[in-house]
Amino acid sequence: MEEMTPAKPRGAGGRKAASWTQDPEGVRRNILAVARAEFVENGLSGARVDEIAAKTSTSKRMIYYYFGDKEGLYRAVLEEMYARIRNFERSLDLAVLPPREAIATLAGFTFDYHADNPDFVRLVMVENIHHARHLENSAKIGELNLSVIDMIREIYERGRREGAFREGLDPIDIHLTISALSFYNVSNRASIRQVFGHDMGAPGARERRRASTIDTVLRMLAS
Amino acid sequence: MEEMTPAKPRGAGGRKAASWTQDPEGVRRNILAVARAEFVENGLSGARVDEIAAKTSTSKRMIYYYFGDKEGLYRAVLEEMYARIRNFERSLDLAVLPPREAIATLAGFTFDYHADNPDFVRLVMVENIHHARHLENSAKIGELNLSVIDMIREIYERGRREGAFREGLDPIDIHLTISALSFYNVSNRASIRQVFGHDMGAPGARERRRASTIDTVLRMLAS
């Protein structure tokens, strides 16, 4: 009972006296959130474990306790990020819409998701710099992400049969176009601003680019 | 006579006897080439000065002699890279072509430039991760890169007057579309392969994507 610091609980070796709740999931989430911000901001090699630990409500000790090492932590962040976008994709129900509207909606949502989640975009950039070697090592990711392609295929086939879309397109090609047009504005925002003095983040620019993207995708498919 | 190193014709600290050609530009170029490869592969924080030095035909000493510090070296690499693409852009002479052909040619060349120079793409990614802060600090870059936009504007106006292109498009928007479609395949090649099992680098895939890109751009502009 030597320490009476009011709110500060302590454990052994001069730790704070104790009144804490056991909350493994909470601690994990807290670490992951901080780590994501750091990795997104500084990349894998640029991020510092000590810095992450400091911004956590717990300690470096717990990071290693739960995630093993820096790469394990990074992998966990990556997996969580991909789980999110997968959830987003599953939340779309485009089968009920007519083909053109379905594709326009998909393109619009995809554009918005990227614009609203620059963290996701930046983490994908970081991972690509590392040749996606951590995606490779993560069994969790993989089979999950073919859903978008299936979705596009279904819409495209429907539209083609109805004569709304032209023949001979590849669902993957359609997806790549939508992704590229959604990704680039966010991933290259800084260099675009620097080189062209054009800020894609500004509300007006973003809206115009959104409309242009949807329009371009529709024109790509139009018969 | 404090130096008593026996008879060896040496420089300070035990250097090799000397017969070398003075070639500042050569040394600079050598360092830059090695540094580019390292920064492209590992990013700014991931690259190691000692590693760069080791792969050079000269020593760490000369890196600091010519470039001051790591960031200075990185900036030099960046500037050289942008100088190259600017040269490429200036080499295009599209004013002689009819509008549709001119745009198709520009899109094709842009696509090829990105596909053939993944180093450029990756360095731009790295720079964007760093919020293009080094582009900002580099006076050399900036006013140079508006040439593409002017080029596109000229072609677009011509096509619009002739009735080949529709009204109301923004040259920057056209450029962003071409860039996005050219950049994404290269920048995200690793994650695309990992997630979709689709290798954009394969000759067939690349050619199909190239055709699709040109087609998409033409459709975007078509009246």
Place this chain on the structure above:
DNA sequence: TGTTAATTGTACGAACTGGTTCAATTGGTC
């Protein structure tokens, strides 16, 4: 009541890393 997982804090160490110091020699140019 006993057992295990969760948690607390710090200090430390070995390896790494950016950058400097030292001292001398040679190449080219005027």
Place this chain on the structure above:
DNA sequence: GACCAATTGAACCAGTTCGTACAATTAACA
């Protein structure tokens, strides 16, 4: 011949950075 820029090579330093050791306490659950 004088002078300066170019060049050589390795040791070294201070600060950083990942990861661990240590030692104890508490929460939760059976």
